[in-house]
Amino acid sequence: MATLLMVESWLHSTGRCLPPIIRRLGHDYVLVTKDPGLYPPGPGGDPHPVLGFAGEVVVADTNDDDAVCAAAREIAGRRRVDGVLTTCDYYLGTVATVARLLGLPGAPPDVMRRATQKHLVRVALDEAGLPNPAFAVAADWNHARAAADRIGMPVIAKPVDLNAGTAVERIRDEAALKDAFWCVNGVESNTRGQPLRRLLLVEEELSGEEVSVEALTFEGATTIIGITDKSVTAPPACVEAGHMFPARLAPRVARQVEAFAADALDAIGFTHGLSHIEIMITADGPRLIEVNPRQAGGYIFDLVHLVTGTHPLQMLVELALGRMPDLSGASEPGLSSALVPARQAPAASAAVVFVMSPRDGVLERVSGVESLDADPRVLRWEIPTPAAARRPRDNDAYLGHIVTVDPAGPAARARAEAVVGALRLHFRDGDVVRPLGVALGSAYAGVPAGDHAGH
Secondary structure (H helix, E strand, C coil), X not given: CCEEEEECCCCCCHHHHHHHHHHHCCCEEEEEECCHHHCCCCCCCCCCHHHHCCCEEEECCCCCHHHHHHHHHHHHHHCCCCEEECCCHHHHXXXXXXXXXXXXXXXXHHHHHHHCCHHHHHHHHHHXXXXXXXXXXXXXXXXXXXXXXXXXXXXXXXXXXXXXXXXXXXXCCHHHHHXXXXXXXXXXXXXXXXXXXXXXXXXXXXXXXXXXXXXXXXCCEEEEEEEEEEEECCCCECCEEEEEECCCCCHHHHHHHHHHHHHHHHHHCCCCEEEEEEEEEECCEEEEEEEECCCCCCCHHHHHHHHHCCCHHHHHHHHHCCCCCCCCCCCCCCCCCCCCCCCCCCCCEEEEEEECCCCCEEEEEEECHHHCCCCCCEEEEECCCCEEECCCCCHHHCCEEEEEEECCCCCHHHHHHHHHHCCEEEECCCCEECCCCCCCCCCCCCCCCCCCCCC
16 A cells, blocks of 8 residues: 555545545555535535545645645655645646655656746747747736736636636627736735736637546656636637547547647646647637646546546545556456446547536526436436526636547547537526527537637
8 A cells, every 4th residue: 555645635536536546556645635615515514525524734934935835745754655646737847846855656746847838838839949929928917918918819818827717708809808917916816825926918819629638657658638618608708518539530640639739738747647738720720829737627537537448536545556557448447436437348439528508697506417317318417506607707606517428439528519518507686597508519619610719
């Protein structure tokens, strides 16, 4: 049995799934957190999995690397520590620092910090000679306006150091740019209390088909796990509405995308870990949207597991322990995640579509869910009610999700979108609306042709 240090975690998705997987693999972990209260109990009073499965909980200021390193030394002084990991983007650099301190497997800290700063990734691609959209970083309003004038409207504006689609906007005019700049400039810390750079990244808009490449890198060599397609909401916010694995791409295009993803990782010096590389397939070839130096979120890890038989969160554990993961599809017996039941055979495709509201308000109930349990292609659904609903500006607008499979072909996403389209949202004020629509088979629901926004 190995012992891992877990430095914080996301609350949902990967945060709920990883802890039982660590236990099923026969390992233990010590949670290092600034506040156990960050991980609330479930509706039935059961402890959050991050706390419930931890062999030990150590409280330290996880926003201070020196404090985390001191805690890590203390833990390592009284018990063996075999690896360090997190599912939370905001602590990837800290995990790399602790791994180096303890002589454990991990990416170089400077590389991980570069990889989590969007503007530094853009600079690295330029330095490597890779094709890159025009971009600029603005610390004040005059620089933001000058950058947009130079690049040409419309542009994509985003903070350099947030995630989950937060504050990513398609900007058409100066008024919208001003709103975007002051939104980013006015937020001093992220949801975990860490100070933000308060810099606005202004980028040339990319048009095409957006996909993500799921990959792992071990001892400097990158292996592509597969390519995921996605649906997004209409601008100005560009929120991910759903995913399907594997993406439906011509083999030649898939090879180009995979090669470009590997080149992007090389450009930033990435040598160890999982990665989720967002790419726009333009008329001129693949272009980078963002590098995420961690496992995919949005339940993509479940989709990969359903299709390939291998589990990205098991890969995360193996990489933390310094082992090359087994990609043969032979996961540990009974390793199915807490959210995905064991299956007899891999699906040909798997999809997730998120339920979102076209309006703000209090959602009382959802009709149409009665038929979901009887649908053999609906593997899982979650839409808790009552709930506070709001129009999507980032991934926190998700009200729930539906996971579907197609045992024989590439129709999983079409089925998921059809199922979501048949639901109705009932609000406390009596209004009844359809969930935010996603057109069947379209990767860009609600976005006019030629108006596809990368983020």
